Amino acid sequence: MLGDSLELAEVEGRIRAIQHRLNGLTIQRAVYLAATVAVLAATLVVAIALRGSAALFGVAFWTAVAAALAATAYAVLRIRSGWLTLQQAARFADRKAGLDDRLATLLSRSRIESPSCLQPFLLDEVRVAEPRWNADALSPRRVPRRVYALLAAVAMLVMLSFYARPPAPDPAQEHASTPQTEPAAEDVLFQSPTTFASAPQQSEGDGRAASPQDGDGATIAERSVDPAAGAAPGDATGRKGRHGAGNGALNEGSSGGNASTSGGEQLADDRPDMNERLQKAIQRALGGSEQPGTTSQLASPRSAGREHRDAPPSADRRRPDGSPDRPSESRQADHRDEARQRPDGDRVAPDNARAQSGASAASTDTGAEARSGLFRGHASARAGNNGEHALALKLGALQGAAPSQSEPQRGSPPVSGEARGIPAPPGGMMFAEQQVPDAPLHKAVVSPEHEVIVRRIFTRDE
Amino acid sequence: MTERTPPAVEADATATEQPPAPSPRSIGTRVAAPRAAEAQRLDADSARALVDDFHDTFARLRAELAKVIVGYGDVIEEILIALFSGGHVLIEGVPGTGKTLIVRTLGQALNLSFNRIQFTVDLMPADITGTRLLLEQDGHRELVFARGPIFAHVLLADEINRATPKTQSALLEAMAERQVTAAGTTYKLPPPFFVLATLNPIEMEGTYPLPEAQLDRFLFKVLLPYPSGGEMQRIIGSTTSAAVPQVSPLLPPRKAAARIEELKALVREVMVAPHLEEYASALVRATIPRNSKFAPRGPTLLPADVEINRYVSFGSSPRGGQALLLGAKVRALLARRVNVSYEDIDRVAVPALNHRLVLNFAARADDVDPRALIQRLLDAAKRLHR
Numbered sequence: 001m002l003g004d005s006l007e008l009a010e011v012e013g014r015i016r017a018i019q020h021r022l023n024g025l026t027i028q029r030a031v032y033l034a035a036t037v038a039v040l041a042a043t044l045v046v047a048i049a050l051r052g053s054a055a056l057f058g059v060a061f062w063t064a065v066a067a068a069l070a071a072t073a074y075a076v077l078r079i080r081s082g083w084l085t086l087q088q089a090a091r092f093a094d095r096k097a098g099l100d101d102r103l104a105t106l107l108s109r110s111r112i113e114s115p116s117c118l119q120p121f122l123l124d125e126v127r128v129a130e131p132r133w134n135a136d137a138l139s140p141r142r143v144p145r146r147v148y149a150l151l152a153a154v155a156m157l158v159m160l161s162f163y164a165r166p167p168a169p170d171p172a173q174e175h176a177s178t179p180q181t182e183p184a185a186e187d188v189l190f191q192s193p194t195t196f197a198s199a200p201q202q203s204e205g206d207g208r209a210a211s212p213q214d215g216d217g218a219t220i221a222e223r224s225v226d227p228a229a230g231a232a233p234g235d236a237t238g239r240k241g242r243h244g245a246g247n248g249a250l251n252e253g254s255s256g257g258n259a260s261t262s263g264g265e266q267l268a269d270d271r272p273d274m275n276e277r278l279q280k281a282i283q284r285a286l287g288g289s290e291q292p293g294t295t296s297q298l299a300s301p302r303s304a305g306r307e308h309r310d311a312p313p314s315a316d317r318r319r320p321d322g323s324p325d326r327p328s329e330s331r332q333a334d335h336r337d338e339a340r341q342r343p344d345g346d347r348v349a350p351d352n353a354r355a356q357s358g359a360s361a362a363s364t365d366t367g368a369e370a371r372s373g374l375f376r377g378h379a380s381a382r383a384g385n386n387g388e389h390a391l392a393l394k395l396g397a398l399q400g401a402a403p404s405q406s407e408p409q410r411g412s413p414p415v416s417g418e419a420r421g422i423p424a425p426p427g428g429m430m431f432a433e434q435q436v437p438d439a440p441l442h443k444a445v446v447s448p449e450h451e452v453i454v455r456r457i458f459t460r461d462e
Numbered sequence: 463m464t465e466r467t468p469p470a471v472e473a474d475a476t477a478t479e480q481p482p483a484p485s486p487r488s489i490g491t492r493v494a495a496p497r498a499a500e501a502q503r504l505d506a507d508s509a510r511a512l513v514d515d516f517h518d519t520f521a522r523l524r525a526e527l528a529k530v531i532v533g534y535g536d537v538i539e540e541i542l543i544a545l546f547s548g549g550h551v552l553i554e555g556v557p558g559t560g561k562t563l564i565v566r567t568l569g570q571a572l573n574l575s576f577n578r579i580q581f582t583v584d585l586m587p588a589d590i591t592g593t594r595l596l597l598e599q600d601g602h603r604e605l606v607f608a609r610g611p612i613f614a615h616v617l618l619a620d621e622i623n624r625a626t627p628k629t630q631s632a633l634l635e636a637m638a639e640r641q642v643t644a645a646g647t648t649y650k651l652p653p654p655f656f657v658l659a660t661l662n663p664i665e666m667e668g669t670y671p672l673p674e675a676q677l678d679r680f681l682f683k684v685l686l687p688y689p690s691g692g693e694m695q696r697i698i699g700s701t702t703s704a705a706v707p708q709v710s711p712l713l714p715p716r717k718a719a720a721r722i723e724e725l726k727a728l729v730r731e732v733m734v735a736p737h738l739e740e741y742a743s744a745l746v747r748a749t750i751p752r753n754s755k756f757a758p759r760g761p762t763l764l765p766a767d768v769e770i771n772r773y774v775s776f777g778s779s780p781r782g783g784q785a786l787l788l789g790a791k792v793r794a795l796l797a798r799r800v801n802v803s804y805e806d807i808d809r810v811a812v813p814a815l816n817h818r819l820v821l822n823f824a825a826r827a828d829d830v831d832p833r834a835l836i837q838r839l840l841d842a843a844k845r846l847h848r
Contacts, residue, residue: 091737095848105735105801116731118800121509125800 007123008110012086014134015107019089021139026082030075032146037071039153047160097133102126509800516725516795520546522712526571529707531564532700533693538564540684540813541658543796547788548726549681550637550657552622552672552817559686560697561660565618568658573711573718574615575652581625583668587632591642592649607644612636615652615719619659623669630676633657637679654722674776674820681785682810683817685833732791734802741846742786742807748839749819750777764843769835773825778818785814804847812836 041064048060084092090104097103106122109115116122131137446454504512520542527538537553541564544551553561562578569576579590592610596603611617612633619633636642640651659680661672677683689697700707713721744763751757751774752766770777789810790802797806812833819832 087737100797100799100801100803100805101735101738102799102801104737105733108735109733116733116800117504118509118513118728118731118733120504120506121513122733122800124506124510 007127008106011103011123011126012107012110014130015090015093015103016086017135018093018133018138019084019086021135021141022084022089022092023082025139025144026084027079029144029146030078030082032144032150033078034068034071034075036146036150036153038068039150039157041065041067043153043157043160046157050160050165093133093138096138097129099126099129099133102129103133512728513795513798513800516546516728517798519712519721519725520796523568523571526709526712527564527567530567530709531560532696533689534560534564534686537684537686540682540810541568543789543792543810544682545654545656545722546725546729546792547681547785548654548729549785549788550659550679552659552661552677552680552683553686554661554663554683555686556664556688557662559688561658561686562618562620565616565658567709569616570709571712572616572722573713573715574654574656574722576616576618577611577614578618578620579611580620581622581629583624583626585625585629587629588644590629590632591636591644594645605645607647607649609649610642612642613649613651615654615656617655617657619657621662622659623661623672625670627670627673630670630672633659634676634679652719654719654726674818677817678779678781680817682789682813684813729788729791729795732794732800732802734787734791738790738802738804738807739787741804741843742783742790744846745786745807745811745839745843746778746780746783746815748777748843749774749782749815749836751775763846764839767835767838767842769830769838773821773828773830773835774819775822776820778815782815782818786810789814808840808843811840 045057045060045064048057052060087104087107090107091101093099094101094103102122102125106119106126109119109122126133523542524535524538528535531538541551541553545568553564555561566576566578579585588610590610590612592608592613594605595608597606622630622633636651636655637657640653640655642649642651662669688694711718740763747758747762748764748767749770751771753771754776756776786807787802790806793806793809794800794802815836816832819835821830821832824830825832
């Protein structure tokens with residue numbers, strides 16, 4: 001009897017091993033199924049995020065969440081329903097090995113105190129048939145096939161991230177915009193005397209979108225001559241939000257907010273050509289900065305402030321032809337394009353603004369913050385790059401060599417560019433008869449320690 | 463009205479007063495001994511020998527009956543299963559199909575006492591059980607109990623539905639209790655006590671259908687159809703020739719009853735797994751209509767069957783479940799197994815349950831066969847096998 005008990009325990013142990021393997025397989029299948037559904041749902045979400053619309057993305061996201069939850073619930077139910085007890089595992093083994101319920105009977109009889117006298121016979125039959133019902137024969141260790149579905153889903157998700165990305169930007173455009181990064185710093189230095197610095201920008205797009213009505217990007221001259229312009233930064237920032245600041249690259253006073261009248265579409269089409277011309281202008285500035293055409297474009301901040309003062313307020317700015325100004329968004333788009341393309345050097349290149357956007361992104365909400373960042377561009381350019389610093393020194397010398405001869409007197413009528421000796425734009429940009437090219441503001445480089453003095457001077461002038 | 467075999471009656475009386483003691487050397491004795499001790503002594507080979515002995519005995523008995531009974535192999539097997547299960551069999555068949563021949567041949571092959579009672583309307587209970595007679599012996603009179611024809615190992619109750627219910631109930635007590643009470647004295651019937659009753663489905667006029675309580679006492683109800691063409695030809699040829707086939711007894715006369723009892727005890731040792739007991743229980747419960755006020759409560763493995771609800775007034779009693787398991791055990795031994803399987807239960811479900819379904823008027827109007835209803839249940843229960 002003792003031997004029988006041991007053998008019965010052995011049989012029970014082997015059936016328990018079968019039970020554990022089958023339950024493990026059930027868990028694996030359920031988990032793989034749930035994971036497959038979850039990955040497929042994630043694939044759907046990613047695909048729609050890459051290619052679909054925002055509304056569709058919301059629907060897809062919640063559908064994916066619901067599918068994942070349903071799959072999880074189904075997996076739990078599946079595990080619960082497929083969980084085998086020891087007796088059920090014995091029945092499974094009986095069925096698979098063709099034992100006609102011998103194992104289940106033996107297992108149940110092992111718990112009875114008075115076993116049948118025929119039990120040894122049954123035990124012997126089970127022992128003889130052991131190769132048919134052991135754990136390795138009935139449930140070999142293997143990974144369920146459902147894992148292939150999971151792997152396929154994961155592969156689909158991975159491949160989706162490679163092939164379903166949105167179309168990459170045009171390499172030519174990429175190439176055209178990339179080299180401007182380096183000259184842009186010089187360009188800032190070349191043109192920054194008119195603006196001193198760009199106001200903080202919140203984002204790359206905002207950096208490119210130079211809104212003329214914001215006013216917070218106005219030059220010191222503007223603020224100095226126009227109290228309204230001085231108050232403008234805070235107002236404009238509060239009004240425009242994220243578009244409020246960061247547009248100091250534009251010369252509000254000289255353009256009068258109407259510099260974007262040539263049409264964004266046309267300018268966009270001419271962009272590569274404009275870039276080339278801009279490159280040439282930068283090269284001229286770097287290599288032959290003593291060219292009269294370049295230096296003559298420099299204008300004093302005083303004239304800029306005057307022009308700005310002559311310009312109508314931002315609320316009722318009108319084009320030179322008298323037509324009302326377009327909405328601010330349209331103007332922003334126009335300036336975004338124009339800021340890249342204007343060859344006359346009055347505009348800061350977008351990459352220039354982009355370069356400055358990171359450092360000054362936080363100071364866009366208030367006018368004071370914008371004002372405190374006025375000299376940041378020049379300072380950072382000087383501190384960040386020795387070459388740029390040298391270039392700044394060179395440009396400072398240029399400013400000294402080309403003094404205020406181009407600076408008109410206060411109250412005098414605006415002088416056309418040709419009348420002032422400013423050559424026609426090299427890119428052949430044509431102006432209307434009433435239009436004059438923006439006179440580049442010529443400003444001296446003010447070191448930070450002298451900033452207070454400059455402010456005091458202009459304030460007194462006011 | 464009774465047909466007796468005098469030697470059998472004598473042996474019967476002996477068996478009643480002095481039951482034959484089983485031989486300690488026989489294999490079957492080990493089964494009859496206390497089970498706990500025997501279980502320790504039996505090894506696998508001895509247990510296998512017991513199973514083989516049962517299988518051989520059964521096969522020889524069936525072959526011996528086949529010498530006389532042409533065809534009806536399934537009927538003979540079911541009768542033998544009932545015999546070794548310790549139950550009684552109700553055979554329903556038209557006259558002339560060999561019902562009496564089967565029972566008589568079985569008695570001869572087993573070398574057991576055999577009596578036949580032809581039930582008629584005027585048959586009284588005392589005609590079956592026996593009566594007390596006033597005998598004068600040595601100058602003084604005394605009452606002596608004269609045993610009736612029921613005191614036999616194998617009893618054929620022919621056309622049992624022609625007797626009155628009073629007489630039928632006398633047989634009822636004997637079948638259930640395996641004892642007879644006459645004039646306040648109880649007499650044990652000699653084991654094995656095996657009753658085969660026949661029902662004549664025709665000439666129903668003047669008959670008394672068996673009450674459900676009495677039907678429930680029968681382990682199996684076997685249908686004896688007309689023989690097929692080939693069987694009919696062989697029956698005609700063999701029974702009309704000069705050489706009448708003879709049955710040779712398989713067991714010695716004094717040990718036959720004990721041998722049968724040993725084999726019956728072996729059947730009880732066959733093991734049944736709990737889920738198979740549950741399966742048999744579910745089958746029995748499925749025969750009970752849900753709209754019955756006696757319907758069982760609680761969940762069942764098998765859903766309610768529409769046909770059962772429509773045509774059945776009362777389903778099977780727990781005796782049906784007992785019949786299922788006992789018959790399944792015999793079938794397991796016939797398959798040289800010591801455990802019951804689903805197939806064993808299914809094979810005996812129809813003969814074990816068909817007479818326990820009480821059909822309603824709608825079923826009789828639609829000529830519904832209770833066997834078909836049970837077969838529906840078995841088909842529905844196939845899913846439980848997995």
